[in-house]
Amino acid sequence: MEAGREQSVLTVAGVEALFAALRDRGYRVVGPTVRDQAIVYDDIAAVDDLPRGWTDEQDGGHYRLNRRDDDALFGYVVGPHSWKKFLHPPRQRLWSAKREDGETRVTADVTEPPRFAFIGVRACELNAIAIQDRVFLGGPFADPHYQARREDAFFVAVNCGQAGGTCFCASMKTGPKAEAGFDLALTEMLEGGESRFLVEVGSDEGRDVLAALPREPATAADEATAIGIVARTTASMGRAMPEGDIRELLLENLEHPRWDDVAERCLTCGNCTMVCPTCFCTSVEDTSDLTGTETSRERRWDSCFTMDFSYIHGGSVRSSAKARYRQWMTHKLATWFDQFGTSGCVGCGRCVTWCPVGIDITEEVRAIQGGD
Amino acid sequence: MAEAHKPRLAVWKFASCDGCQLSLLDCEDELLAVADAIDIAYFMEATRGHISGRYDLSLVEGSITTAHAAERIREVRRISDVVITIGACATAGGIQALRNFADVKEYASIVYARPDYISTLATSTAIADHIRVEFELRGCPINKRQLVEVVSAYLAKRKPVTPAHSVCVECKLRGTVCVMVAHGTPCLGPVTHAGCGALCPAYDRGCYGCFGPMETPNAPALSDWLSRLGMDDRSISRVYSTFNTDAEPFREEKERHGR
Ligand code: SF4
Ligand code: SF4
Ligand code: SF4
Numbered sequence: 001m002e003a004g005r006e007q008s009v010l011t012v013a014g015v016e017a018l019f020a021a022l023r024d025r026g027y028r029v030v031g032p033t034v035r036d037q038a039i040v041y042d043d044i045a046a047v048d049d050l051p052r053g054w055t056d057e058q059d060g061g062h063y064r065l066n067r068r069d070d071d072a073l074f075g076y077v078v079g080p081h082s083w084k085k086f087l088h089p090p091r092q093r094l095w096s097a098k099r100e101d102g103e104t105r106v107t108a109d110v111t112e113p114p115r116f117a118f119i120g121v122r123a124c125e126l127n128a129i130a131i132q133d134r135v136f137l138g139g140p141f142a143d144p145h146y147q148a149r150r151e152d153a154f155f156v157a158v159n160c161g162q163a164g165g166t167c168f169c170a171s172m173k174t175g176p177k178a179e180a181g182f183d184l185a186l187t188e189m190l191e192g193g194e195s196r197f198l199v200e201v202g203s204d205e206g207r208d209v210l211a212a213l214p215r216e217p218a219t220a221a222d223e224a225t226a227i228g229i230v231a232r233t234t235a236s237m238g239r240a241m242p243e244g245d246i247r248e249l250l251l252e253n254l255e256h257p258r259w260d261d262v263a264e265r266c267l268t269c270g271n272c273t274m275v276c277p278t279c280f281c282t283s284v285e286d287t288s289d290l291t292g293t294e295t296s297r298e299r300r301w302d303s304c305f306t307m308d309f310s311y312i313h314g315g316s317v318r319s320s321a322k323a324r325y326r327q328w329m330t331h332k333l334a335t336w337f338d339q340f341g342t343s344g345c346v347g348c349g350r351c352v353t354w355c356p357v358g359i360d361i362t363e364e365v366r367a368i369q370g371g372d
Numbered sequence: 373m374a375e376a377h378k379p380r381l382a383v384w385k386f387a388s389c390d391g392c393q394l395s396l397l398d399c400e401d402e403l404l405a406v407a408d409a410i411d412i413a414y415f416m417e418a419t420r421g422h423i424s425g426r427y428d429l430s431l432v433e434g435s436i437t438t439a440h441a442a443e444r445i446r447e448v449r450r451i452s453d454v455v456i457t458i459g460a461c462a463t464a465g466g467i468q469a470l471r472n473f474a475d476v477k478e479y480a481s482i483v484y485a486r487p488d489y490i491s492t493l494a495t496s497t498a499i500a501d502h503i504r505v506e507f508e509l510r511g512c513p514i515n516k517r518q519l520v521e522v523v524s525a526y527l528a529k530r531k532p533v534t535p536a537h538s539v540c541v542e543c544k545l546r547g548t549v550c551v552m553v554a555h556g557t558p559c560l561g562p563v564t565h566a567g568c569g570a571l572c573p574a575y576d577r578g579c580y581g582c583f584g585p586m587e588t589p590n591a592p593a594l595s596d597w598l599s600r601l602g603m604d605d606r607s608i609s610r611v612y613s614t615f616n617t618d619a620e621p622f623r624e625e626k627e628r629h630g631r
Contacts, residue, residue, distance in 0.1 A: 036549040090545040269562035274544030288528045290405040306537040357597045
């Protein structure tokens with residue numbers, strides 16, 4: 001994959017043609033769309049399915065959709081869903097078995113996943129996917145389910161035109177500009193109410209797809225506009241992770257009183273881990289039917305906030321809320337480096353927004369750093 | 373090894389609305405398999421069976437509200453190998469446990485024309501307050517898929533898959549948008565035991581706590597947030613005053629916010 005320098009410009013009609021071209025190539029096109037007063041990721045058929053003219057207002061434990069005063073197609077940030085729901089689904093049957101005439105037949109789950117084309121993937125999300133790639137595909141054992149969904153996926157990235165109230169990718173160095181891991185990357189430029197999209201090519205497949213679309217070459221002015229948009233977004237992050245060596249800070253403060261403080265507020269509900277695009281933990285559930293002839297094993301998202309998750313003979317290892325919150329945060333921001341070589345946090349802000357009581361990972365770090 | 377005999381099942385009713393027993397009848401598709409796998413020896417809702425001999429598995433619905441019931445549940449224990457309680461009445465005392473916070477005589481005088489005919493205890497209590505119980509299946513009403521799972525697990529001698537984490541986890545598994553964060557709708561999901569599949573949030577409503585407290589509920593922290601969403605003490609006390617009101621974490625929270 002060679003990141004191309006050549007850039008072109010698409011109109012809204014060009015984006016429409018892009019969706020059609022991806023469908024023609026056999027992709028299942030999924031992207032942002034409005035549902036239940038939020039922007040979620042689901043199948044989209046056309047530009048009209050995008051949250052055109054909508055934006056989101058986000059803060060700790062708070063999310064609202066608002067109307068924009070323009071018709072931007074991508075004038076919002078990330079919502080409650082992440083692409084993990086497609087690449088690492090909440091439930092995955094691993095195998096099933098059937099007993100017939102004294103014989104047991106085991107069937108591995110071999111359903112072939114669709115080839116996904118993901119529309120509107122943000123820089124933080126590309127980084128999150130790169131992290132899950134290391135988790136599922138790095139090392140001696142690749143996860144076949146993740147691999148099958150991941151390897152043929154097509155990524156249309158969008159460079160954020162504005163930052164959300166809980167975004168802090170700039171301080172995590174994971175955005176807001178998509179640097180790698182995409183096939184095509186768009187920057188939405190709004191001029192006189194009309195959207196035009198500067199397109200950057202990130203792969204051969206991206207170049208092929210783009211070649212068939214109605215487009216114009218980008219001018220120097222277009223490129224300058226796009227750079228300006230990203231710079232403005234960088235400067236308007238709603239949150240920031242404090243500077244310094246967070247890994248060392250946390251590991252040296254495992255008994256800091258702030259852990260007790262956050263444990264008072266934390267509901268141990270697990271929302272933060274479910275919405276986090278890098279959290280990958282699962283449990284395995286075995287079930288059998290009433291007749292005792294069929295059984296199946298299913299993998300389901302789990303969370304370090306549940307008691308079962310750390311249950312070993314005799315009880316749960318992390319029974320207090322303090323131990324569980326600390327496990328979560330120190331894994332994200334500290335021990336992830338030891339395990340996978342990077343931070344486990346990309347600064348998307350989901351855990352802050354979707355925590356029902358607005359617990360803010362950046363604020364917790366700041367409190368520990370501040371020594372109070 | 374003993375010969376493979378079909379386990380005998382009994383379904384017992386105490387103070388309750390019958391809704392949980394009906395969940396068993398509602399398992400139309402599964403009922404044949406149930407009847408195949410076990411001998412439904414006593415089930416007033418469905419058969420004219422009668423009590424005789426021993427039962428391998430007793431499902432108990434309802435709470436203990438009378439002296440007679442308190443005796444009868446001991447008898448059920450005596451003749452059952454395994455007792456599984458089903459539903460909020462049996463596992464927490466049910467909505468009728470509101471009497472535990474009030475004067476039952478006063479209630480009776482308001483409700484009945486001849487309160488002197490009423491012979492009842494001052495409290496409504498969970499079955500496990502009276503006898504040893506092997507497993508408690510939560511819900512008001514119980515979820516029929518969970519019931520089938522518990523019976524299947526019993527037959528296979530394995531642990532049932534009925535996680536005790538929050539309803540929030542179920543919301544996220546099904547991709548439901550959080551009604552509390554996105555709409556400002558008060559929701560008990562974070563302190564409530566999973567099992568319903570996050571039914572209410574999927575229909576744009578907050579969780580009512582039908583499955584009772586989750587494994588490690590932090591109700592005071594949730595209440596703080598509910599008051600920030602604009603609920604007053606009385607309303608907060610009321611959300612904990614439903615089907616699982618006498619389950620300890622809910623009771624404490626109810627009382628912390630008023631009567
Ligand atoms: S920890 Fe929070 S901000 Fe960081 S990647 Fe996960 S959800 Fe996003
Ligand atoms: S930090 Fe928030 S979302 Fe995470 S478990 Fe605690 S209360 Fe739930
Ligand atoms: S809607 Fe309720 S149960 Fe669902 S995630 Fe939000 S707070 Fe939890």
